[in-house]
Amino acid sequence: xxxxxxxTERRELNAPLLRFLAPLLSILVALFVAGFLxxxxxxxxxxxxxxxxxxxxxxxxxxxxxxxxxxxxxxxGLGVSFAFRMQIxxxxxxxxxxxxxxxxxxxxxxxxxxxxxxxxxxxxxAAFVCGGLWAGVxxxxxxxxxxxxxxxxxxxxxxxxxxxxxxxxxxxxxxxGFNFPLSAQFSDAARLGDYFNTRLHSGFFLALFCALxxxxxMERTVWGFEVKAIGSNPQAAQYAGMKTGPAIVLVLFLSGAxxxxxxxxxxxxxxxxxxxxxxxxxxxxxxxxxxxxxxxxLGVVVVSFLMGILLVGGDSLxxxxxxxxxxxxxxxxxxxxxxxxxDFFLQYRIRRVAGGDA
Amino acid sequence: xxxxxxxATVRAGTPILFATLGALISExxxxxxxxxxGLMLxxxxxxxxxxxxxxxxxxxLLVAFVxxxxxxxxxxxxxxxxxxxxxxxxxxxxxxxxxxxxxxxRGMVGLTIDGFSRIAIPGLxxxxxxxxxxxxxxxxxxxxxxxxxxxxxxxxxxxxxxNLRTVGENPAAADTCGVPVERYRFLAVxxxxxxxxxxxxxxxxxxxxxxxxxxxxxxxxIAVALVIFACWSSPRAMLGAYLFGxxxxxxxxxxxxxxxISAHILQMLPYIGTILVLVISTLRLQKGAGQQxxxxxxxxDREDRK
Numbered sequence: 001x002x003x004x005x006x007x008t009e010r011r012e013l014n015a016p017l018l019r020f021l022a023p024l025l026s027i028l029v030a031l032f033v034a035g036f037l038x039x040x041x042x043x044x045x046x047x048x049x050x051x052x053x054x055x056x057x058x059x060x061x062x063x064x065x066x067x068x069x070x071x072x073x074x075x076x077g078l079g080v081s082f083a084f085r086m087q088i089x090x091x092x093x094x095x096x097x098x099x100x101x102x103x104x105x106x107x108x109x110x111x112x113x114x115x116x117x118x119x120x121x122x123x124x125x126a127a128f129v130c131g132g133l134w135a136g137v138x139x140x141x142x143x144x145x146x147x148x149x150x151x152x153x154x155x156x157x158x159x160x161x162x163x164x165x166x167x168x169x170x171x172x173x174x175x176x177g178f179n180f181p182l183s184a185q186f187s188d189a190a191r192l193g194d195y196f197n198t199r200l201h202s203g204f205f206l207a208l209f210c211a212l213x214x215x216x217x218m219e220r221t222v223w224g225f226e227v228k229a230i231g232s233n234p235q236a237a238q239y240a241g242m243k244t245g246p247a248i249v250l251v252l253f254l255s256g257a258x259x260x261x262x263x264x265x266x267x268x269x270x271x272x273x274x275x276x277x278x279x280x281x282x283x284x285x286x287x288x289x290x291x292x293x294x295x296x297x298l299g300v301v302v303v304s305f306l307m308g309i310l311l312v313g314g315d316s317l318x319x320x321x322x323x324x325x326x327x328x329x330x331x332x333x334x335x336x337x338x339x340x341x342x343d344f345f346l347q348y349r350i351r352r353v354a355g356g357d358a
Numbered sequence: 359x360x361x362x363x364x365x366a367t368v369r370a371g372t373p374i375l376f377a378t379l380g381a382l383i384s385e386x387x388x389x390x391x392x393x394x395x396g397l398m399l400x401x402x403x404x405x406x407x408x409x410x411x412x413x414x415x416x417x418x419l420l421v422a423f424v425x426x427x428x429x430x431x432x433x434x435x436x437x438x439x440x441x442x443x444x445x446x447x448x449x450x451x452x453x454x455x456x457x458x459x460x461x462x463x464r465g466m467v468g469l470t471i472d473g474f475s476r477i478a479i480p481g482l483x484x485x486x487x488x489x490x491x492x493x494x495x496x497x498x499x500x501x502x503x504x505x506x507x508x509x510x511x512x513x514x515x516x517x518x519x520x521n522l523r524t525v526g527e528n529p530a531a532a533d534t535c536g537v538p539v540e541r542y543r544f545l546a547v548x549x550x551x552x553x554x555x556x557x558x559x560x561x562x563x564x565x566x567x568x569x570x571x572x573x574x575x576x577x578x579x580i581a582v583a584l585v586i587f588a589c590w591s592s593p594r595a596m597l598g599a600y601l602f603g604x605x606x607x608x609x610x611x612x613x614x615x616x617x618x619i620s621a622h623i624l625q626m627l628p629y630i631g632t633i634l635v636l637v638i639s640t641l642r643l644q645k646g647a648g649q650q651x652x653x654x655x656x657x658x659d660r661e662d663r664k
Binding site: 151166323337 | 436440442449451456462572576582625644661
């Protein structure tokens, strides 16, 4: 008797509904498996999950906090997913957020502008341009010399974070800050408004606006079509006369610029100063968001909200059980693993082959 | 002075060397592994906690190897069997590693072990300049020298090594010749991951014998870049790792001497250096110096075989 053998076959079906259910299913399975991890770390998973849910969406204030957390995630998620569309891997959203926060803070602290609207506009433009240029360096290296953009954007994260610390421990340190790595507080002109006595600020609506804009750009313009075409088949696009080089630089510029807006919105809307660790890994979470959202701009908004729930809940678990906030990464890694596995079963079926060589 | 700096260079370069060698084996089989940073952390925590629990450094190393290999097997399963996206899976592995070590490492913070101690090789260790750096080191550093040679011999002097290289270059051809492509790829990723785990263990058991959350601090990413610098060859990986060990050692030395330059700026040097080296080695590759495995990053599906 020979052992049963299996072989995989491509499925013919193309079920859009299943494609969108797969991310949700992956999140559920990841919750289940992460439950065992929590159990092993001495935390009751049921109680932890209940707390995550209660703290994040169980009250109006909780909901507002979830939207506050979702805000930088939407910006960075948009940036990353936009680059993914062209098969460009921008893993540097984290650093781009820092650059955006630094640029916006620089304007807020040293420009001396007193007009509210002018100040905010200048901060936004500074963040956008600096973040874009920062990511654009990786774009230029990739377009000109085929240098791997995954590694370059990633290493630049460390540089951006160290640069922020250099300023906060040096020239930008608040003399009244008891030696903490913080900048001075911004003037009122440099602050985005907030709403309903919560920390929800205009940055959230700006993020939604950017999502809509990006959606229209990708789905309704010729340029969006070109970007998608280059992404799905670079050779064919080149053959059709599209210039891939400049497109790569521009896509990374815009990708970094969008992520940098997360930095702008965090300093102008939430912290009202530049602080050490202004992004506790939003840029990395953005990668998951972009992948779960299937790279669609509107999907990014939905998934960012889900991740916001996780982060708000994670913060409260940190307080109640002293769980390190980084454990949320384990969770996010699991979600991605399961999504990749689910995608396989969407594309292939496994058949048992009776004996013999497969 | 130079001999002290050289000694510090080898010590700082060793964790990167193990990580680069592990990544190299996986890439030789055609699978990109961006999980190196996470695997180093898993190795660091697993090795440290086992060594602390059992009081044995060798048990620590074994556990570090096995834990990182098990985590790497997830990546292998997704990339090889399930033909998933290698970049996304690798990133997921890094995040998983950062998260899971933060979760399980919280009880380990502040504990210490007696790390690896130096063993002087009689005679050689008294050589001027290089004696201290290469012949008065700990057992793990000597093993890393050996590993560089073993990996080179494996790839260029054994049938299995030849098969593995073929699987990375042209899996369809290997398949036609009866080489089990999936098995080779799976094992290369898993064993490579285990070796990366040893690099992590070097950090927590020899370099600074303790556990600190996120202690790999980007070394895994430097290793990913160094594989390209090394043109997928183990002796060149050694050169690259010591180059970065050198930058780190120099930076620490400058800080210790109290230079005017801010510590934050000095800490940027290895990352800036890596980007520069990456650009230079990519340019060299295009001029025909060495070649990346032809099928690197491409999943292999037998049905597509032509």
